[in-house]
Amino acid sequence: MFTNTINMIIRGRFCRRVIILILIFLASFYGTVLFYGDLKIPRVMRLTDLRRCPACYGVTVCPELYSNQIIPDKNDWTNMLFNAKNIYYGYTKSNRRIVLKKLAHDWEFSEFDNKLCKAWKLNKNCHPIDLLNVTGVEKKLEQLVHFNLTVPQVEPRKGLVFCPYSFGIHDFIEPALNNKKTSRNYQSDMINIWTMLSINPEPIVLQVIPKSKGWQVPAYGGVCGRLEIVAYEGQPLSVLGNIHWHRKLIIAKRLLDAAMDFTYKHDRFRFYLMDWSTDNIVVNEKDEITFVDLEDVIVLDKHISPKSDLPDWYKRYFRDDNDPANVFSIENMCKHHLSDHNIYAACHTLGGDNEPFLHPVPVDFQHWAQLSTLLRDCLKGTDRFKTVVLLQRYIAELLTKGSVVGIGSVR
Ligand SMILES: Nc1ncnc2c1ncn2[C@@H]1O[C@H](COP(=O)(O)OP(=O)(O)O)[C@@H](O)[C@H]1O
Ligand SMILES: [Mg+2]
Secondary structure (H helix, E strand, O other): OHHHHHHHHHHHHHHHHHHHHHHHHHHHHHHHHHHHOOOOOOHHHHHOOHHHOOOOOEOOOHHHHHOOOEEEOHHHHHHHHHOOOOEEEEEEOOOOEEEEEOOOOHHHHHHHHHHHHHHOOOOOOOOHHHHHHOOOHHHHHHHHHHHHHHOOOOOOOOOOEEEOOHHHHHHHHHHHOOOOOOOOOHHHHHHHHHHHHHHOOHHHHHHHOOHHHOOOOOOEEEEEEOEEEEEOOOEEHHHOOOOOHHHHHHHHHHHHHHHHHHHHOOOOEEEEEOOOOOOOEEEOOOOOEEEOOOOOEEEEEOOOOOOOOOOOOOOEEOOOOOOOOOOOOHHHHHHOOEEOHHHHHHHHHHHOOOOOOOOOOOOOOOOHHHHHHHHHHHHHOOOHHHHHHHHHHHHHHHHHHOOOOOOOOOO
């Protein structure tokens, strides 16, 4: 009798909890459906936060969004409910898969918005539209990137680091400007640029080094409000640990090529990628690789005349092997005309001590001794610039010789 009563009480409590949980779930589900549901405005427009413009990324792709040319994935509603990263997937009318990126967490936007009026010395109830009347935006861009370089910030770093001298930023942003200086819309372009340099410079970087010119970055679709549209470029390296060894070698070669491109290919700038996480590198069905997260990039201006503050400018900067794997001095990178950062990072991704991409090695792969020696040289040797070329050549040779046998077993 007594145990029966206890059981009933427990069951009663348990049922009540389950019912409450179901109610909470239904409320949030229908809330989301209502919020993002098919009302008159296309669903996707609700993600843009257009009312914050010109403190936004721009409006280049808004007409396509308004006219339903870009459609978020219908199956993506769970993502919309629980999406801390603010990444959404969708399709264009022509069936091209795309990614919609807000480029920051909601709390980062709040922090930015809270500081907006103060940053421009406007009264504290200012509206973003008031930014169209502020003066000195060009100087402000220089101050911002200078601040990002010199003031040690809490991790993760926010905003673009452009170095060594900040005045080069005007040439850097040129490809991202839609209007001439004489145009009425120039001011709003510049506020857009300032916003991106403050929150996430990715849309600018994608226009400076476009995929159409062979850079290993996503095809850029445009921006609308606080939303960026890029092409879907494949699956992250982090989920491709078990693919065929031959494919792994192709990808390995392309990673080294990309490291060299970001370091050498641009006439004016070097791009040191600071976040080589295997989530940020994606691979398509042709094994082409793309670096999808261009938030944390150091842009080095090669065309400067070093003043007395840069006595070692013409020397190369080598990563000190005693540093922990993820530590690399931005200050030092910015004081030298060339650093081996990207090369080290690529070799670390392939053969470093943290879940390297080229592991496990198949037992019947007969060239590992040579390959691993080169990788070790790249990680620990004294001249990475020399080793990387040998490594590229060696993998290319393995691939062209067809000497990479089909392999299932691993070492
Ligand atoms: N263009 C793209 N193609 C394919 N997947 C992408 C693309 N952009 C982002 N992703 C996926 O979304 C994830 C998060 O995007 P990312 O730009 O790295 O944002 P975060 O700053 O949150 O890391 C990536 O790890 C990748 O899996
Ligand atoms: Mg990322």
